[in-house]
Every structure is written in C-alpha cells, then in structure tokens.
Amino acid sequence: MTAESTAMPLQAERMAEMLFAATQELFTSMLGTEVRLVAAPEEEPHDPFDGILSLIGFTGKVIGNGEIICTAGTACDLSSRFLMAEFQHVDEQVLDAVGEITNMIVGGFKNRLEAHVGRLQMSIPTVVHGKNISARNLKADVAVTLLCAYADGEIQLKLGLAASRD
Amino acid sequence: MKEPPNLLIVDDSTAIRKILIRVLNQTNLALGEVLEAGDGKEALNILEGRHISLVLSDINMPNMDGIELLRTLRASPQWHDLPVVLITTEGGQARVQEAVELGATSYVRKPFSADQLRDKLAALLSK
Numbered sequence: 001m002t003a004e005s006t007a008m009p010l011q012a013e014r015m016a017e018m019l020f021a022a023t024q025e026l027f028t029s030m031l032g033t034e035v036r037l038v039a040a041p042e043e044e045p046h047d048p049f050d051g052i053l054s055l056i057g058f059t060g061k062v063i064g065n066g067e068i069i070c071t072a073g074t075a076c077d078l079s080s081r082f083l084m085a086e087f088q089h090v091d092e093q094v095l096d097a098v099g100e101i102t103n104m105i106v107g108g109f110k111n112r113l114e115a116h117v118g119r120l121q122m123s124i125p126t127v128v129h130g131k132n133i134s135a136r137n138l139k140a141d142v143a144v145t146l147l148c149a150y151a152d153g154e155i156q157l158k159l160g161l162a163a164s165r166d
Numbered sequence: 167m168k169e170p171p172n173l174l175i176v177d178d179s180t181a182i183r184k185i186l187i188r189v190l191n192q193t194n195l196a197l198g199e200v201l202e203a204g205d206g207k208e209a210l211n212i213l214e215g216r217h218i219s220l221v222l223s224d225i226n227m228p229n230m231d232g233i234e235l236l237r238t239l240r241a242s243p244q245w246h247d248l249p250v251v252l253i254t255t256e257g258g259q260a261r262v263q264e265a266v267e268l269g270a271t272s273y274v275r276k277p278f279s280a281d282q283l284r285d286k287l288a289a290l291l292s293k
Contacts, residue, residue, distance in 0.1 A: 029277040030185075083184055097181040104277045107255025119260065124178070124226065 008062070008141050008163055009117055015109075016144045019066070019157055022108025023148055026101065031081040035150045048132040051075070052090070054102040055135075058110065060120035064140055064161035066106035068098070072129065074153035090129050099125035105157070170198040171219030171291060176209040176235065177202075177253070178227045182276075186222060186253070189280050195291050206230025210238065213245060220290060225254035225265075233268065240269040249290060253278070 020037060027035040052075045055067040070078070076087040079097035087094050102125045110120050137143060137160025144159040175186050183202050190200055201216065203209040205227040212218070221239075225232035232252055239245040249271040262273055272290060274283055 026277045029279045029282075079181075083181060084188065093180065096179055100179045100181045103179070104255055107276065111255070122226065122255075124228065 008161065010113070010142075012142045012144050015113070015142060015159060015161070016146060018112040019105070019109045019144060019159060020146055020148070022105050022112065023146070023157060025108055026104045027150060030104070031078065031101075031150070033081065033150045033152075035148045038147045038149045038154070046134070046136070048134040050131045051133070052095075052098055052127065052129050053133050053135055054098050054125055054127040056102055056106045056125050057123035058120050058161070059123075059164075061117045061164050062113065062120060062161050063164050064137070064142075064159065066102070066109060067135070067156075067158040067160075068102045068105065069135075069156040069158070070098075070153065074155060075129075077152050078155075095127045095129060099127045102127070109159070169217075170196045172198040172216060173200045174209060174212055174216075174218045174221045175200060175202050176204075176206065176221060176223035176227070176232065178204050178224065182224065182253070185280075186283075189283050190287065192280065193284050193288050193291075195288060197291075206232065206235030206238070209235055213239075213248075218248065220287075221248060221250045222253055222287075223250060225252055225256050233265070236265070236268050236270060251286070251290065253283075 023035055027033055051071040053069050055065050057065045072090045075090055075094050075098050078101060079087045079094040082097045082101060107122060110122055114120055139162060140160035141162040146157040148155050175183050177183050187200055190197060201212050203212055207230045223232040223235055236250055239248055239250060251272045251274060252265050252270045253274045253276060255276045265273055272286060274286060
C-alpha cells in the first residue's frame, strides 16, 4: 500500500482501510473468492500499461476519483465470476461488468467515507480498455494505491481525493 | 387462475440485469415475464403497456434515476401501490430513509449475495 495525505478530514491510511473493506465485501459476496493485500511498490509507477482502467468520480465536501486497474485477462476472469459465464476476450459485457464492479467497490468506499464527510455524489463509471494507457491524478490531497490479489489475479485500486475548495 | 407475476428490472448496467435475472430464475417462484429497462424513462414506457407486479430498480441511472422513477410511480393513481425494490450502492442511512419516505417497498444494497436477494424477493412475491 502507498498513501499520501494533507488537509483532509481522514488520514490516507484510514481511507485505504475503508477501500480494502469495500473490496473484500464485493469479492466475498459477489465474486465467490477472498482477496488479500499485497505490497504495492513504494514509488508510484507512471509507466504506461496495457489493460483496463475503470474510474468513478466523487463530488461533495471531498472531490476526486477512485480507479481499478487490471490486465485484460483479470478483467475477463472477474467478469466470469461476476456473471457466471465464461469470458475469454474483453467485450462489451466484460467492460460493463468491470464498470459495475468498480461502482460497487468505490460505492462501498464512498458509503464509509460519508460517515465522516457528509453526503457525496458519485459519477457513473468510465471504463477504458487499450494499450499504453497512462493516467495521472492531479492536485490530490490524498493519494492511495492498493494492490490486491485473489486466487486468479491481481487488481490495483487507487484513490485520488482532495477537500472541496467551494 | 391467477396469472404469474411479471417483473421489471431497471438498471443501466446489463451486468446487473443479467445477475438479477439469474437470481430470479433460481427462485422456485412461478414468475411470468421478466422485462428489462435501462433507465426510468424506459421503465415508464414498459409500464404503460404491460401489467407489472414488482419493479427492481437501481438508483443511479442516466435520463431518469430510480428516485425520480419512484416519485413518478407514487404520484400516479395507476402505480401508487406497485411494489418497488431499490437496488443500489447507495448505502448511507439517510439515503435509505429518503427511499423509504418516498415509498420504496424495500431496499437492497449492492454488493449483495444471491441468497440474500433471493430470500428478499421470495418474501415479497409470495405476499
């Protein structure tokens, strides 16, 4: 796990715990497998990657976004578990399933965060599939990266959040 | 003989609609048709032409969200008493209270287990 924070109502470590709790809940209830934290790189990697990037934005007293990053193979495996059907290639159904998985994980985190910061609004998910994907969170007060592993793959979870200036 | 109930699933995610249909198929309840809509507006169009016994609806959707759909149904003499179950990631107590005050019959928070949802739907449909 990596985490940085300034000027936010909660420490990044607490937000990382809430994000992981939401991830565990989704994996246990809807994907039929356990998930565990594995050590994320100390330095935030900014190299372009191939695969899936799924993100959802927040607005309210806290603004920013939550992301899931995984390989195409992991996206197919997660979708197979989620929909109980076999997926070998990334298609519309896989992108939709990954978007919904992101919605539930980030939504679960948002529900926990709302207990501390009040009501937040969430955008609909955006899912990107491609090669040489490069993403940056600009001006985040809190940056959290979790690397989570389950029986057949790994996913990276990211939060980039800031206190609203309004 | 009583007609088996038709159900309407309202969610912009085809993945969630598939999961709900699978869970419904796993109940031992005698069901009629299970119809699908991608948002509240589509749901109202379907409701205009079909007799629906239960609506399962997401909250966050484009065009017309689940709360607006619920408001519209509760304001209509035709659908005032139609059972509506909201299924959503919105899990805050204030949001639950808002949905109940607007007339939601029940509320299921995502993520849900198939058993949990099956039990809830079976209880509602057997009434």
